[in-house]
Amino acid sequence: MSGTSADGIDVALVRIRDGEDGFSKLRLLAHEAFPYPAGLRRAVLAAMNASATSTAELARLNWRLGLAYAKAVRVAQERHQLKAALVGCHGQTLYHQATTQLYAGERFACTWQAGEASLIAAELGIPVVSNFRPADLAVGGQGAPLVPLLDYVLFRHATRGRVLQNIGGIANFTAIPPGANPQDTLAFDSGPGNMLIDALTLKLYSKTMDRNGRIAASGAVIAPVLKAALKHPFFRKAPPKSAGREEFGREYAAKFLADCRKISKRPADAVATATALTSTSIAEAYIRFSAKKMGGAKVDYIVSGGGARNRTLMRQLAERLQGHGCRIATIDSFGMPAQAKEAAAFALLAWQTWHQRPGNLPSATGATRPVILGQVSYA
Missing domain, CATH: 3.30.420.40 (ATPase, nucleotide binding domain)
Structure with a gap:
């Protein structure tokens, strides 16, 4: 892969x-x-x-x-x-x-x-x-997405809901209600994962990634930019849906950075805002389109992909999913290394x-x- x-x-x-x-x-x-x-x-x-x-x-x-x-x-x-x-x-x-x-x-x-x-x-x-x-x-x-077949084969559970959240360049997840059959499984792309964060980190710091989310942790989220970004039509579109660089690639990153610089000249603030966009769009996608399908069951929210190693991103995701019955974990603890x-x-x-x-x-x-x-x- x-x-x-x-x-x-x-x-x-x-x-x-x-x-x-x-x-x-x-x-x-x-x-x-x-x-x-x-x-x-x-x-x-x-x-x-x-x-x-x-x-x-x-x-x-x-x-x-x-x-x-x-x-x-x-x-x-x-x-x-x-x-x-x-x-x-x-x-x-x-x-x-x-x-x-x-x-x-x-x-x-x-x-x-x-x-x-x-x-x-x-x-x-x-x-x-x-x-x-x-x-x-x-x-x-x-x-x-095509990974949901593996998600179903490995992670279906009789009494617990399971969400398999991958945060690669694009973020996508598979939601498996308790006792589900394959056709009860819902999966779709939620928007940017690491793609926007990596693009800004490369542009602003000449680094390929924000390792452990350190840069984002040192910055402040630019609230007006985040609010405007979350109005992108892709986030509101109902699944099935998929995304790629066509939606959130270099052109999107350039505009996002320009919007950030209108308010803050601090590079770390732009990376922090990109990280907040990823975590917020992921959480909102789950809450808007999948949470009700779990029928009130406890949910193991299992994260994989490079984003699972971004501590700032993982902390934000846990905060945004509080109150929705989700227990955040990484896929490594379930016997399948994220990579x-x-x-x-x-x-x-x-x-x-x-x-x-x-x-x-x-x-x-x-x-x-x-x-x-x-x-x-x-x-």
Whole structure:
């Protein structure tokens, strides 16, 4: 898995089998994280939602990413002395348009994840499942989120509600009411996760992230900017919905920073306000769209992704969810390290595809029906 933050590649080595209840059983064996080389990360960020680039640049990036994914899987296997039978590769999202727009006389949605799967299969000698999102888009879904199948398989509970909150570049969560079946599961993107925080930290401090939320903790939230930002139409839109750099990328970050500078010249205040936007939009999304579905049950609110390591963000999220029956925890305490979760999800989706089983949850993506996801590239 490589997410919208474009910071690198996460590899999860998992063992999957059929369970007695008809759902897969998944066990994490090992996981590794590999930062992108600086030149590759620059190329990825330049290509994401780019207003102009070249076909040669995109073709080269697609194949270069394939080499990077193959190397990551190879090294992970060698370090843990394991041999995979199948690879699920999400690829690097360069563009994701979840809703229909007019182009060349037709309206349609579209998505593109780069990383040449045929090259990965050839390099590793292992079949590869890739290109997961288009099948869901083709039947009216948003192509996201796709992680909810893993959330349901691992975390459903008979008496407690479970919320699986991922804070990557974009923030998304899966809400599973107690005793739920898959179609009771609700999941959607709530808005920016680390994306805006990282963009401002890079611009203002030449750092790739606000480690542990220290910068945000030293600043003050600019209330008028936060209030105005929360009026963005995406936050009020009912699910299903998904977001990416198209909504909250470089153009959004530039305007957000300009709005902050009209009131405060302190860089830390801008980062603090971006952090407050992430925590507030997450909490409001849960309260507005999901809390009632829990039926008054106690809720384990389980956080994963890079945002789980941002102490300021986690403190704010806990404060904003007070009074809603939520117990905040990180996913590590439930036996699935935060950095491994999304990679494990696409391993599960690859297993589903290999066995010709659907991988999307229409209740999460808005698709008209369950479909088999992805394409297989043979070694």
